[in-house]
Amino acid sequence: MALTDAMTSPSRLSALPVELQKDIVELLDIPSKLALRITNWQFSSLIKPPTHQDLLAAERSAWAMTRRLFACQDCIRLRPSREFADAMKKGPKGLNGKEPHKRFCIDCGLHPKPRTTRYSPGSEMEVMGRRYVICKFCKMYTSEVGCVGSGLCGDCHASCGCQCGPTSVSMAPRSGSSAKKRKRARQREYEDEWDLPECYDEHFWECYDPAD
Ligand SMILES: [Zn+2]
Ligand SMILES: [Zn+2]
Ligand SMILES: [Zn+2]
Known part of the structure; x- marks a missing residue:
């Protein structure tokens, strides 16, 4: 039904x-x-x-x-x-x-939760195609990422003396038109994503405490 x-x-x-x-x-x-x-x-x-x-x-x-x-x-x-x-x-x-x-x-x-391991400082991840980091130095969760694999935010990366230079990944232009095309395709994919309506409230689901 x-x-x-x-x-x-x-x-x-x-x-x-x-x-x-x-x-x-x-x-x-x-x-x-x-x-x-x-x-x-x-x-x-x-x-x-x-x-x-x-x-x-x-x-x-x-x-x-x-x-x-x-x-x-x-x-x-x-x-x-x-x-x-x-x-x-x-x-x-x-x-x-x-x-x-x-x-x-x-x-x-x-x-x-206590005694569970999830993301830790230095973790890098992509969210909706955008790169994020939990900076291992300042512990901030941000899309201002230092170089890939550094585990650092842009600011900490810039001040750590990394030889790759101060440009963060998000600012560095990707070379080649195929990368650009890929990026555009990815953006389109996310724009197409179903816009959650005003009536969807995810807190509706907050009704169960697994610890019970
Ligand atoms: Zn930082
Ligand atoms: Zn670097
Ligand atoms: Zn959750």
Whole structure:
């Protein structure tokens, strides 16, 4: 059953006996369940919070795929594509990879839970095709990257005396027209990305604490 069937009349649904509501809810797919869950307290108590497994199933639904939503193993939310490093959305951690369950969002990577290792100072990553670094010196997370592999932000890189010169990667022009073309193609890809509507609030998913 699709979201719209239930969502057009959540009030009529809530007027039904609870047992019947439960039966109907069971027929809903995961995105619909979760959407219904946040419409009112009645449904939020009726419908269990999503587990990481639920979200891993949900991220493969057409609904999540058109919106480019991905599950994070740490905050147990479906978050928009831009909240993840590119490497988290392809290869092993991609939708069709072997370990999408190991994917975590940038926020969780920067602020890991105790006893978990995520991003550490010196980590470099690409987000929506743009390079970021967690500077190993000043610990800042920034797109002002020193030279690739330096693990430094532009400022720290400039003052460390690296022989490659002060130009940061983001400022250095890529040589060759094919690189330019690639870049343009990549930009187009991201512009095409489904613009999340005003009504999408990822905090909707903040309803489950895996520590519970
Ligand atoms: Zn997260
Ligand atoms: Zn720095
Ligand atoms: Zn350098």
